[in-house]
Amino acid sequence: MIYKALIAALILLLLGCSIERNVKLDTRLPHPPAFKQTPLHIGVYYSPEFLGYTERKQLIMCGPSGRRDPSDIYFTFPVGSASRDLFDQVIGSMFTEITRKAGPLTNTSSVDALFEPQIEFFDWDMVCSKDFLSTGIISAKVSYVIHLYNGPDMHLVASLHVEGRSSEKPEFCFEECRDSLAAEQAIQDAMARFMIAFQEQPEVKRWFSTRTATTGNQQ
Amino acid sequence: MRSLAKPIASLSIFLFIAACTTVQTQSEFQNSISLSPLDNVVLLSNLASDQDFSDKDVDRCIRPAMFDAAPELHFIPAKQFRENLYPYFMPSTTPRDLDDYRKILERAEVQKRVASLGVRYLIILTKGKTDEDWHGGILCGAGYGGGGCFGLSWWDRKSELGLAIWDLQNKSRAGSVQANATGTGIMPAFGLPIPLYMPATESAVCRELGSRLGKFLNGQE
Numbered sequence: 509m510i511y512k513a514l515i516a517a518l519i520l521l522l523l524g525c526s527i528e529r530n531v532k533l534d535t536r537l538p539h540p541p542a543f544k545q546t547p548l549h550i551g552v553y554y555s556p557e558f559l560g561y562t563e564r565k566q567l568i569m570c571g572p573s574g575r576r577d578p579s580d581i582y583f584t585f586p587v588g589s590a591s592r593d594l595f596d597q598v599i600g601s602m603f604t605e606i607t608r609k610a611g612p613l614t615n616t617s618s619v620d621a622l623f624e625p626q627i628e629f630f631d632w633d634m635v636c637s638k639d640f641l642s643t644g645i646i647s648a649k650v651s652y653v654i655h656l657y658n659g660p661d662m663h664l665v666a667s668l669h670v671e672g673r674s675s676e677k678p679e680f681c682f683e684e685c686r687d688s689l690a691a692e693q694a695i696q697d698a699m700a701r702f703m704i705a706f707q708e709q710p711e712v713k714r715w716f717s718t719r720t721a722t723t724g725n726q727q
Numbered sequence: 728m729r730s731l732a733k734p735i736a737s738l739s740i741f742l743f744i745a746a747c748t749t750v751q752t753q754s755e756f757q758n759s760i761s762l763s764p765l766d767n768v769v770l771l772s773n774l775a776s777d778q779d780f781s782d783k784d785v786d787r788c789i790r791p792a793m794f795d796a797a798p799e800l801h802f803i804p805a806k807q808f809r810e811n812l813y814p815y816f817m818p819s820t821t822p823r824d825l826d827d828y829r830k831i832l833e834r835a836e837v838q839k840r841v842a843s844l845g846v847r848y849l850i851i852l853t854k855g856k857t858d859e860d861w862h863g864g865i866l867c868g869a870g871y872g873g874g875g876c877f878g879l880s881w882w883d884r885k886s887e888l889g890l891a892i893w894d895l896q897n898k899s900r901a902g903s904v905q906a907n908a909t910g911t912g913i914m915p916a917f918g919l920p921i922p923l924y925m926p927a928t929e930s931a932v933c934r935e936l937g938s939r940l941g942k943f944l945n946g947q948e
Contacts, residue, residue: 541813542836598814639859645779673818674774677781693818700814 526580533590535695541601543703548719549605551619551659553612554592555626561588563630570636570644585691587630587650591699595625598699602706612662619659620719626653628669632691635675648694649673654702656712658719666711672698748910748931756892756902756943766847767801768793768944769808773852774818780855782806788929789850789890792937797945803844811840821851825900832898841895848901850940854889857929865916876916885909886928888936892943904939908932 567581600606607619628651634644651671658665674693706712772785780788782805793800809816815831822828831837865878889905910926942948 537813538810539813542811542834542840543814544834544836671819696813697817697819700817701819703814704820 526582528582528584530584531586531689531691533586533692533695535590535594535692535699536597537594537696541598541703543601545604546602546716547604548620549607549618549659550599550603551607551609551622552595552599553609553622553624554588554595555612555624557588558626559588559592561591561627561630562586563632565632568634568636568644570634570642572642574636574638574642576634576636583632583689585630585632587627587691587695590692591625591627591650591652591695594695594699595623598703599623602703617660621659621665621715622657622662624655624657626655627651628653630691632689643677645675645677646690647673647675648690650691650694650698652698652702654706656715658715665715666709668702668705668709668712670698670702670705672696672701748908748926748928750906750908750931750935752904752906752935752939754902754904754939754943754948756904756948757900759946759948760894760901760944761946762800762847762944764799764801765845767803767845768848768850769803769805769844769846771805771808771816771849771851772855773821775821775823779857780852782809785852788888788933789937789940792934793941793944794937796938796941796947800941800944801845803846808844808846808849811844812837828893828900829898832895847894847896848944849893849895850890851893852888853891853903854887854905857884857886859884865914865920867916867920875918876920877918878916878920880914880916880920882912882914883909884912884926884928886932888929888932890936890940892940902943904936904943906932906935906939908935 562584564582564584567579567583569577569579571577596606609619609622612622612624629649630651631647631649633647635647636642636644649671650673651669654668654670656665656668657663672694674690674697676690676693770782770785770789772780772782786805790802814820815822815837822831832841859882861880861882863878863880865876865880867876868874885907887905887907889903891903892901893899894901908926908928908931910928910931911924912922912926913924914920914922939948
């Protein structure tokens with residue numbers, strides 16, 4: 509996709525224009541994650557800030573000896589909606605029952621816990637090698653903080669910080685071109701980290717043991 | 728200028744003769760193995776530590792020589808393996824040591840997925856880099872009557888690759904293999920700089936490693 513954009517950029521640059529491109533991100537996994545479900549009823553709340561989170565990034569080209577040349581090509585990444593799609597799938601594979609909540613305090617007594625994910629940052633850049641015929645690698649990073657509240661009293665149990673990253677070589681592409689430019693993989697990496705780190709967090713472990721004891725569920 | 732051309736030409740010829748790619752290999756295999764026709768192999772890059780080699784690069788590098796050495800091997804695409812084993816084997820969740828592998832492979836859901844894919848051996852990149860060191864010099868100039876370059880450059884190139892082999896059925900490390908290749912490239916300039924020899928160190932390492940791994944999985948080593 510970068511090369512198509514570059515050819516178009518060359519034409520448009522001659523006309524003094526810049527290119528804006530809305531990147532389509534499909535973070536959903538083709539198979540359910542290989543993960544054991546816990547029998548708990550979980551609520552999820554996505555804030556408007558989370559859902560509407562987008563980042564506009566300028567494409568950097570690599571010049572001789574790693575020189576960074578800003579181009580007039582801009583990509584807009586819909587990080588919030590892409591994160592929601594994957595978080596829905598991930599949470600669905602971690603717990604047996606999921607309810608989407610309209611607000612952070614909306615009828616939380618019916619759920620065992622409530623998750624509220626927030627995006628801390630999203631970064632996307634071209635990393636240029638230092639050799640004379642410099643080549644670039646696209647690098648994407650995303651960071652989330654995911655709050656876990658105890659269902660009935662909305663007491664904050666834990667806040668998990670998870671980061672995901674990915675890198676991808678720009679490639680000539682004519683068929684079946686992927687549009688993600690490493691962003692999808694970075695989001696998937698962060699969510700994978702969340703799934704594993706969640707179980708290891710001491711506060712979560714303590715909460716789990718009390719919760720499963722009171723509800724009679726077993727992990 | 729003519730007085731310099733002779734020594735440079737002689738040096739070029741000497742370096743051209745001296746320039747060749749040498750490969751060194753180290754391998755350590757735990758046990759000889761017998762692969763059943765249902766056992767598959769998967770080749771993975773290490774997304775956690777290596778940006779230069781993607782799954783596709785590792786596949787392009789290793790698979791052809793492995794297949795030449797052991798045509799009966801069946802490969803599962805890295806993408807299919809990663810998609811089935813999510814959330815494991817992502818950049819942040821790739822297991823690093825024997826304990827990590829055991830922890831993951833003991834999970835029932837993981838065992839089910841590995842079994843359904845029929846993957847017996849996972850071959851994962853542990854090290855992959857290529858370094859170049861340039862010497863000599865080429866001077867270029869231009870005037871009203873034209874332009875050109877004159878001089879001689881040569882560069883030492885070293886490629887190193889290492890791979891670990893994990894037996895997913897026995898939850899153990901089956902071995903590791905590393906290779907490095909060095910070579911010198913030459914680029915004289917008599918008017919235009921034209922490389923006379925470019926050392927293909929990376930493909931030499933790939934061929935050597937692929938061949939070793941193919942023989943190992945074939946029970947020949």
